[in-house]
Amino acid sequence: DTAVSQTPKYLVTQMGNDKSIKCEQNLGHDTMYWYKQDSKKFLKIMFSYNNKELIINETVPNRFSPKSPDKAHLNLHINSLELGDSAVYFCASSLRTGQETQYFGPGTRLLVL
Amino acid sequence: AQSVTQLDSHVSVSEGTPVLLRCNYSSSYSPSLFWYVQHPNKGLQLLLKYTSAATLVKGINGFEAEFKKSETSFHLTKPSAHMSDAAEYFCVSGGSNYKLTFGKGTLLTVNP
Numbered sequence: 001d002t003a004v005s006q007t008p009k010y011l012v013t014q015m016g017n018d019k020s021i022k023c024e025q026n027l028g029h030d031t032m033y034w035y036k037q038d039s040k041k042f043l044k045i046m047f048s049y050n051n052k053e054l055i056i057n058e059t060v061p062n063r064f065s066p067k068s069p070d071k072a073h074l075n076l077h078i079n080s081l082e083l084g085d086s087a088v089y090f091c092a093s094s095l096r097t098g099q100e101t102q103y104f105g106p107g108t109r110l111l112v113l
Numbered sequence: 114a115q116s117v118t119q120l121d122s123h124v125s126v127s128e129g130t131p132v133l134l135r136c137n138y139s140s141s142y143s144p145s146l147f148w149y150v151q152h153p154n155k156g157l158q159l160l161l162k163y164t165s166a167a168t169l170v171k172g173i174n175g176f177e178a179e180f181k182k183s184e185t186s187f188h189l190t191k192p193s194a195h196m197s198d199a200a201e202y203f204c205v206s207g208g209s210n211y212k213l214t215f216g217k218g219t220l221l222t223v224n225p
């Protein structure tokens with residue numbers, strides 16, 4: 001009964017490839033997020049969706065495209081992967097937007113060779 | 114704009130001694146403040162949250178934090194460190210713009 005789950009847990013791929021990371025939450029939350037954690041552990045928000053509507057879109061290369069088929073799912077597709085995309089990507093969800101507590105998934109460790 | 118500063122990038126304590134992880138925030142209003150913990154190769158887990166109901170907030174695993182508006186601080190403490198407390202700790206501020214602002218993290222090392 002995992003609250004926020006992500007697949008895959010590990011992803012090793014070559015430069016130039018296209019890959020997707022999937023996220024699902026079973027908490028009944030309205031809002032979902034994608035974060036990138038770099039090698040220095042710094043966490044930065046990338047996107048947020050509220051009820052399938054994009055509400056946060058930080059300065060992220062347009063090679064990154066989020067998709068929310070329903071409010072329980074938020075997937076992240078990355079085109080033309082680059083070495084600098086190597087990081088840990090975390091999905092999170094919250095009941096609503098604003099100052100709500102966010103619940104994080106276990107992370108997807110992406111390594112681009 | 115809001116910001117969060119974790120004053121120590123690394124704190125090392127002995128098992129059984131107190132833990133103090135320091136956090137200062139900057140905000141034009143009273144934000145929500147959180148502490149999250151990240152164990153190695155794991156996701157982030159909420160330790161505690163401040164929402165203006167009480168200045169002393171108790172969290173899981175014996176941690177607590179005190180909100181001090183005059184000092185713009187939200188330091189995390191625990192009376193007695195356990196080996197299992199070794200992890201990265203993040204102080205986080207919630208803003209009105211739907212975003213959480215994360216500090217850069219404090220790595221807590223617990224020595225036997």
